[in-house]
Amino acid sequence: MMDLTRKGEYAIRGIVYLAARQSDQVCLLSDIAAAVDVPQTFLAKIFQQFSKIGLVRSYRGTGGGFVLGRPPEKITLLEVVEAVEGPIIPNRCVTGEGECSRTSSCNVHPVWVKVQTQVKDILEKVTLKDLAGL
């Protein structure tokens, strides 16, 4: 239960590697993929998602590549994980929507709320700066 997928794991490895680089230096996807040992085409998809929400900035064409979208200390692990895995949802009833009719009277529900809060809290307190060892 509760497992990060490969995609999530790759995403973290990739962006942490990028964070460890100088911020003014664009990185080739091929370099990142090789360095963190991830299939390049797969990592491409992941970085596209990052790019869309501004976690990274991409440059196309010759001399292109990726740079971090913000300073590493301003990007949390939670953001990275949620960018590719979606929100942290320990059970359907914590989505905010009326997913389960039992929610109001259920004694289990608050437990999942607590799990969600705690996990998000842990991941939110870790930044790419910490992870890149800066």
Place this chain on the structure above:
Amino acid sequence: MMDLTRKGEYAIRGIVYLAARQSDQVCLLSDIAAAVDVPQTFLAKIFQQFSKIGLVRSYRGTGGGFVLGRPPEKITLLEVVEAVEGPIIPNRCVTGEGECSRTSSCNVHPVWVKVQTQVKDILEKVTLKDLAGL
């Protein structure tokens, strides 16, 4: 990310319902399934798993059914969840095996260890007695 499957959700609902019953009263699977709104054949598989590890005790034949294997205050939510979903593994590197060669030098690894510990801690402190409202 981190989602309980239907199986896990059904498992909890079923065993919590059972816990709310008098301990000397055997419950029919059909009754439990109807009460917690779960397909009976699916719940059967779940309760077979429970039975194997002693979370519930089953009686076959006429007048058979299920009773809780232990007093409700002695069964934690963690046990129930792990019985059907397997161990709480936020990422492959927290299984104990040498699943990732980067583990020793990885800054992300301790985060997953912490997530695992915290989640298990929350689930372990909740018993069926709490959940059944006893």
Place this chain on the structure above:
DNA sequence: CCCAAAAAGACTATTTATGTCCTGTTTAGT
């Protein structure tokens, strides 16, 4: 023996995960 009830195993359909491949678009440099 007959019936009730769980155990066990085979089977199926749908969705998710984990990629690959191909084509297009942008851009720097000659």
Place this chain on the structure above:
DNA sequence: ACTAAACAGGACATAAATAGTCTTTTTGGG
């Protein structure tokens, strides 16, 4: 303008996990 480098996006493929169903067997009571 042309070319090569590099990301963007979509279609495709395969395998595994999920969410069940169905049938048969075993067990116990009357």
